Amino acid sequence: MRARHIFRRVLGRPRRLVLVAATAAITLAATTSVTTAAWTDNEWVRSAVGVSSPGDCSTTTMFTNQSWARQLQGTVLNTSLDTVAGVQGLTVLNNGTTATRTPLSATLVPGTTDAYVTKIPVSVLGSSPISVGLGLGLPVGGVGTYTQWARSENSGQAHGASGLVSDQTGAVDVAGTAQGAATAPKSASISLGNIVPASLAGVTLDVGAVASSSQLDGCDMVNGWPTLDPTPEVQRQYGIAGLDLNAAVPAVGTLSTQGASLVGAVPTQLNALLGTGGLTTGITNGLKAIVDPLLGTLALGTYSTTATLSAPNLTGVTALMTESMTDGIVTVDLGAGTVKVNIAALAGSSTLGLNGMEPNHAVVLDAAMTAAVTSRVTALLDSWKNRVLAAVTVALSNITLEATTTIDLRAPLLGTPLAKVTVAIGPASLGSFLAGTATAPKVTTQVLGGDALGVVTALLNTLLGPLSTGTNNVVKNVLNATIFNTGLVTNLGSSLQLLITPVINAVGPLLTAVRSLVAINVNVQPDQSWPGTKPADVTAAVGEYKVSAIRVGLVDSAGLLSLQLGSSSAGPVALAVP
Numbered sequence: 001m002r003a004r005h006i007f008r009r010v011l012g013r014p015r016r017l018v019l020v021a022a023t024a025a026i027t028l029a030a031t032t033s034v035t036t037a038a039w040t041d042n043e044w045v046r047s048a049v050g051v052s053s054p055g056d057c058s059t060t061t062m063f064t065n066q067s068w069a070r071q072l073q074g075t076v077l078n079t080s081l082d083t084v085a086g087v088q089g090l091t092v093l094n095n096g097t098t099a100t101r102t103p104l105s106a107t108l109v110p111g112t113t114d115a116y117v118t119k120i121p122v123s124v125l126g127s128s129p130i131s132v133g134l135g136l137g138l139p140v141g142g143v144g145t146y147t148q149w150a151r152s153e154n155s156g157q158a159h160g161a162s163g164l165v166s167d168q169t170g171a172v173d174v175a176g177t178a179q180g181a182a183t184a185p186k187s188a189s190i191s192l193g194n195i196v197p198a199s200l201a202g203v204t205l206d207v208g209a210v211a212s213s214s215q216l217d218g219c220d221m222v223n224g225w226p227t228l229d230p231t232p233e234v235q236r237q238y239g240i241a242g243l244d245l246n247a248a249v250p251a252v253g254t255l256s257t258q259g260a261s262l263v264g265a266v267p268t269q270l271n272a273l274l275g276t277g278g279l280t281t282g283i284t285n286g287l288k289a290i291v292d293p294l295l296g297t298l299a300l301g302t303y304s305t306t307a308t309l310s311a312p313n314l315t316g317v318t319a320l321m322t323e324s325m326t327d328g329i330v331t332v333d334l335g336a337g338t339v340k341v342n343i344a345a346l347a348g349s350s351t352l353g354l355n356g357m358e359p360n361h362a363v364v365l366d367a368a369m370t371a372a373v374t375s376r377v378t379a380l381l382d383s384w385k386n387r388v389l390a391a392v393t394v395a396l397s398n399i400t401l402e403a404t405t406t407i408d409l410r411a412p413l414l415g416t417p418l419a420k421v422t423v424a425i426g427p428a429s430l431g432s433f434l435a436g437t438a439t440a441p442k443v444t445t446q447v448l449g450g451d452a453l454g455v456v457t458a459l460l461n462t463l464l465g466p467l468s469t470g471t472n473n474v475v476k477n478v479l480n481a482t483i484f485n486t487g488l489v490t491n492l493g494s495s496l497q498l499l500i501t502p503v504i505n506a507v508g509p510l511l512t513a514v515r516s517l518v519a520i521n522v523n524v525q526p527d528q529s530w531p532g533t534k535p536a537d538v539t540a541a542v543g544e545y546k547v548s549a550i551r552v553g554l555v556d557s558a559g560l561l562s563l564q565l566g567s568s569s570a571g572p573v574a575l576a577v578p
Helices: 122-126 130-134 250-264 268-275 280-294 315-320 344-345 367-397 428-435 457-484 488-517
Strands: 023-027 034-038 063-076 090-094 099-102 115-119 147-152 157-163 190-192 202-206 208-220 224-242 245-246 300-309 324-326 328-333 339-341 361-363 402-412 418-427 440-446 518-524 543-552 563-572
Touching: 023 324, 063 208, 090 115, 090 147, 099 115, 099 147, 099 190, 115 402, 130 250, 147 315, 147 563, 190 563, 202 543, 208 543, 224 518, 245 250, 245 344, 245 488, 250 315, 250 488, 268 300, 268 488, 280 300, 280 418, 280 457, 300 361, 324 367, 328 367, 339 344, 339 457, 339 488, 344 367, 367 428, 367 488, 402 428, 402 457, 418 428, 418 457, 440 457, 440 563, 488 518, 518 563
Parallel strands: 063 157, 208 563
Antiparallel strands: 023 034, 063 090, 063 147, 063 563, 090 099, 115 147, 147 157, 157 208, 157 563, 190 202, 202 245, 208 224, 245 339, 300 402, 324 328, 328 339, 361 518, 402 418, 418 440, 518 543, 543 563
16 A cells, blocks of 8 residues: 655546636736736646555655746847856755755745756846847836746755745745735736847847746655655646737838828817808808899898817827727827737637647637737727817817808899898807707898889898898808818718728738747647647656746747746656665
């Protein structure tokens, strides 16, 4: 009969149990948005049934052991991060007697003799190639966020952890509470544009806070004796707070700047409408249509209209030209000229993101995702355009119109002046004309010649009612034709659409380029099956149980970029040589 360590459960047969840890909220300093990270994939590999014998596997000193933790690992711009001081990680070896650490600057965890912790120095964050290719976020609270923790016990247990982890226990620490911080930085902002400028100019891949943990128990009790477990108990966890693709899209910047120019031109266009063929011409023609049928053969009329418009307040409209808009998955920032895609939510889930995935899960921006992003960008910009036009409509509805139309009546044959009619319109807001609430115009008449028989006076009296009741409707129709329904506002919408279309057309090729050039995997475990061909840098020694929160690499160009973030390992464990 075999007695297992008290740390383990008794099982009827070998199996693997996947546990999902509790989720926790994390606020990224780079985006000031809340992201849920789940620390997942706890695997347990067990051997045969046994009866527990408390304490034996915790007091023996018959094993050699190893653990390792590293926040940054890989190659950037053909430079191995192994050559960058401060990021080589932490290794703790136990030879069966004592635990030793590398680097020697690692700090012993209080209350232990075999657990050490180290931090990534702030000075490293500005070093090349890190500053060129990665662009790390500064840890919140100084150097206390990027933690590397490792413990190797000669009783057969090993534990490595990196990223947002506790200094004291190596436990994953989602919100950075062990250091007293309420927020956490990005793990890296990978400048794909600096690495592959020809194809991915202005593109960055922002990796949120990450952590991983690997624990191993290699001691087993067999017939009352501690012995090396051929199928050790292993628990691996990983967590990724977020993954965003940020792209500087020139068409977005053009939409912002030229859109602002279009809005800035609105006052000039309004003034132009006061000239021939615009508002004044429309009002004149509208009043002529009222008056001429009433004159019959008694008189001929000549018409002239002058008008003024107050200046519009377009401040609110101008602000929309630099707006940042999002639907939670896609963000279009006009002011910054960028499009951001929340890959974690798009390729994962809205609650867990990229957590809870199977080992070595490939994050692929396939055709369906590309179409979904394009559709979302289209919807965002359509909504934005409608809000711009609505804001312009409100601004123009608030300006005032004041106009005067003069009608000179003359005798049909001789052309002798008979009378003068003046129609004073406004001042009133354009919105009141559209709503039918503007004050009726003031209509005045003046007989210029003799009118002994009262014929001219009678004629003028027939004009008063129709002009008083019909003029404002004329103005309404003219405003809709020149400014609102089919005029200035509609033309602005068409011009904006011409600027929006290139933005939409740019999204698909951008994501296709990322898909063809960049490979992303999460919950990286070298000893587990890999989708496709495993990259050469994804390796582990026999008996070493390694996990990385995420790996980002260039397809067929690993020298330029092959990066693993939040890596840790435990093992191998072996019997100490007497």
